[in-house]
Amino acid sequence: MSIIPASVPAPVLPRRRQLLFGTMFVSAAVAMFEFSLVASYLAERAGSAMSGSPRTPFR
Amino acid sequence: VFTAPTDRFVPPVELSDHRGTHMALTETRPEQAVIDPTAERPPQTAIERVLGSGDHKTIGRVFIGASLLFLAVDLVVAALSNLDTATGDLFDADLAVRFGLNHPLSLLFGGALPLLLGLAIYVVPLQVGSPTVAFPRAAAMSLWGWLFGVVLFSVAFAADGAYGGSDLDLARLGHVSVGLMAVALLVGTMCVMVTVVSHRVAGMTLSRVPFFAYSMLVAGTVWMLTLPALLANLTIWHIRHPGAADLAGEGYASFGWIFHQPASFMIAIPVLGILADVASAASGSRQVMYGSIQAMIGFFGLLSFGAWAQVEASRETLVWAISGVLFAVPVLAVLGGSVDTLRRGKVAVSGGLIAAFASAMLLLLASLSAAVAALNTATSTSLFALDAGSFAETTPGLSVGQFYLLIAVAATGGLAGLFHWGDRIVAGGMPGGAGKAIAPIALVGGGLFGIGQVVIGIAGPDESGVKLLGTVSAVGAVLLGLAALVAFAAFVGARLGGRGAAEDDGPGELGGTLEWATASPPPAGNFETIPGPVESAYPLFDEREKGAR
Numbered sequence: 001m002s003i004i005p006a007s008v009p010a011p012v013l014p015r016r017r018q019l020l021f022g023t024m025f026v027s028a029a030v031a032m033f034e035f036s037l038v039a040s041y042l043a044e045r046a047g048s049a050m051s052g053s054p055r056t057p058f059r
Numbered sequence: 060v061f062t063a064p065t066d067r068f069v070p071p072v073e074l075s076d077h078r079g080t081h082m083a084l085t086e087t088r089p090e091q092a093v094i095d096p097t098a099e100r101p102p103q104t105a106i107e108r109v110l111g112s113g114d115h116k117t118i119g120r121v122f123i124g125a126s127l128l129f130l131a132v133d134l135v136v137a138a139l140s141n142l143d144t145a146t147g148d149l150f151d152a153d154l155a156v157r158f159g160l161n162h163p164l165s166l167l168f169g170g171a172l173p174l175l176l177g178l179a180i181y182v183v184p185l186q187v188g189s190p191t192v193a194f195p196r197a198a199a200m201s202l203w204g205w206l207f208g209v210v211l212f213s214v215a216f217a218a219d220g221a222y223g224g225s226d227l228d229l230a231r232l233g234h235v236s237v238g239l240m241a242v243a244l245l246v247g248t249m250c251v252m253v254t255v256v257s258h259r260v261a262g263m264t265l266s267r268v269p270f271f272a273y274s275m276l277v278a279g280t281v282w283m284l285t286l287p288a289l290l291a292n293l294t295i296w297h298i299r300h301p302g303a304a305d306l307a308g309e310g311y312a313s314f315g316w317i318f319h320q321p322a323s324f325m326i327a328i329p330v331l332g333i334l335a336d337v338a339s340a341a342s343g344s345r346q347v348m349y350g351s352i353q354a355m356i357g358f359f360g361l362l363s364f365g366a367w368a369q370v371e372a373s374r375e376t377l378v379w380a381i382s383g384v385l386f387a388v389p390v391l392a393v394l395g396g397s398v399d400t401l402r403r404g405k406v407a408v409s410g411g412l413i414a415a416f417a418s419a420m421l422l423l424l425a426s427l428s429a430a431v432a433a434l435n436t437a438t439s440t441s442l443f444a445l446d447a448g449s450f451a452e453t454t455p456g457l458s459v460g461q462f463y464l465l466i467a468v469a470a471t472g473g474l475a476g477l478f479h480w481g482d483r484i485v486a487g488g489m490p491g492g493a494g495k496a497i498a499p500i501a502l503v504g505g506g507l508f509g510i511g512q513v514v515i516g517i518a519g520p521d522e523s524g525v526k527l528l529g530t531v532s533a534v535g536a537v538l539l540g541l542a543a544l545v546a547f548a549a550f551v552g553a554r555l556g557g558r559g560a561a562e563d564d565g566p567g568e569l570g571g572t573l574e575w576a577t578a579s580p581p582p583a584g585n586f587e588t589i590p591g592p593v594e595s596a597y598p599l600f601d602e603r604e605k606g607a608r
Contacts, residue, residue, distance in 0.1 A: 018257040029283045036291030
């Protein structure tokens with residue numbers, strides 16, 4: 001069975017910097033994700049240090 | 060041409076010619092294999108048309124239909140969970156925990172967010188005068204990725220997995236599928252945001268973008284900055300290889316902040332845009348304080364950014380308290396502006412209009428509950444004997460009720476949009492009578508759903524009071540679920556049946572924004588000719604006024 005895409009309308013308007021804005025939004029989301037990962041790690045590490053645990057978190 | 064001897068087996072080697080057709084080394088090229096590009100393709104089946112579609116209208120419709128159905132199911136699960144909290148003996152303890160932990164996630168990612176996103180994927184390109192959504196294939200990926208995530212989550216939940224389940228593999232499957240749903244919804248959000256920023260017709264500056272499209276830009280920005288923080292929590296707890304009990308305990312608590320103010324308010328941002336657009340179209344008049352309303356929607360978005368308030372201590376800070384008190388300000392501003400718009404024209408009462416104001420009322424209730432929670436932190440000890448409640452600990456209270464209210468806001472707002480833009484979405488429109496019947500049910504159901512829990516948090520009743528109020532919440536969930544189910548039936552019926560001419564939905568003739576400038580439903584490419592350049596936020600009102608002169 002071949003699935004043929006339904007007719008997608010051809011672009012008529014000039015898409016003003018579509019790729020730039022798409023990349024920008026996705027980059028912001030990825031940056032937030034990585035920032036949150038680092039923040040979570042630091043919070044865990046601080047928690048480990050406070051409790052006197054000798055082991056690093058996530059091991 | 061090399062031909063293999065026939066007396067021994069030679070495995071065929073797959074080659075690809077420049078046209079991408081495959082041939083084996085042991086075969087001669089058949090003469091008939093040449094593809095005639097002018098040959099007519101076989102007609103597509105309905106399933107092929109849906110599965111392979113990059114048309115934002117098809118994607119939006121499937122999003123809307125599926126999320127309405129899931130919302131109805133999720134609300135039944137929520138009702139059962141509340142009933143169990145009230146009676147304490149409906150399920151055994153493990154099952155009660157599983158219901159309690161998973162129903163808010165499925166309400167958020169399986170019902171409320173996708174309903175609003177589906178509406179946006181359908182309506183926003185029309186509003187900005189674009190023939191398509193930005194990155195249509197990514198939008199399709201968002202739909203199917205989300206649907207796959209919902210199915211995985213449901214399977215994990217049903218088979219003793221997800222949060223609180225005892226089967227570790229299925230518990231982790233539920234955990235991962237929440238991440239899949241969030242990523243898929245983020246991809247769709249990105250497509251909508253880029254559509255608003257890049258696909259506007261000539262003359263449509265950001266200050267002239269219709270309110271719903273503008274509110275989706277604000278909401279998308281907040282979602283893009285909030286959901287990745289949730290994904291980070293999920294990732295951390297995935298790579299730790301936790302046991303099922305840890306996942307349901309500490310793992311779940313690590314992202315419990317998404318159900319608390321201010322982050323929980325992010326699902327209500329598009330509802331403000333829907334309200335402002337519906338009021339204008341229902342009265343056939345302009346919003347005279349356009350910039351102020353846009354600023355208020357932006358302010359609401361700013362307040363609802365909550366990735367910073369993940370730990371308990373951050374929910375006792377001055378910034379958190381101020382944001383909680385201020386939520387009501389933009390809500391009242393948009394509500395007041397919408398009433399003023401209605402006052403300026405001849406109002407055509409429709410299901411969409413009633414539902415839009417119902418969702419605003421529910422949002423006002425949620426904002427007031429946020430103010431109460433914020434005021435509670437005003438002194439060094441708690442000001443009131445307030446029980447916040449928590450999904451992570453499956454305890455009833457104010458935060459739980461507030462989240463329920465916000466789910467009701469998103470659901471009722473989504474229904475408002477569906478009925479308001481009904482004749483853009485299905486030929487002939489949604490049945491007007493169903494809209495008018497559903498809106499009050501959604502208002503009452505949504506109100507009871509949240510208020511029952513809010514009162515438990517504020518009044519701290521005895522056991523019989525908790526039982527009564529928990530039952531009230533459960534009844535509210537059932538009513539709201541009924542509204543979603545009837546809307547789903549009306550939507551599918553209108554889509555399959557084709558009602559012909561719209562009954563009594565006046566806004567179709569009165570709306571001033573570009574989605575009303577095309578046919579019902581819009582053709583491929585959305586517009587016969589590209590509209591514009593536009594000279595105001597209401598180009599169709601401009602045309603009407605020019606014609607009248």
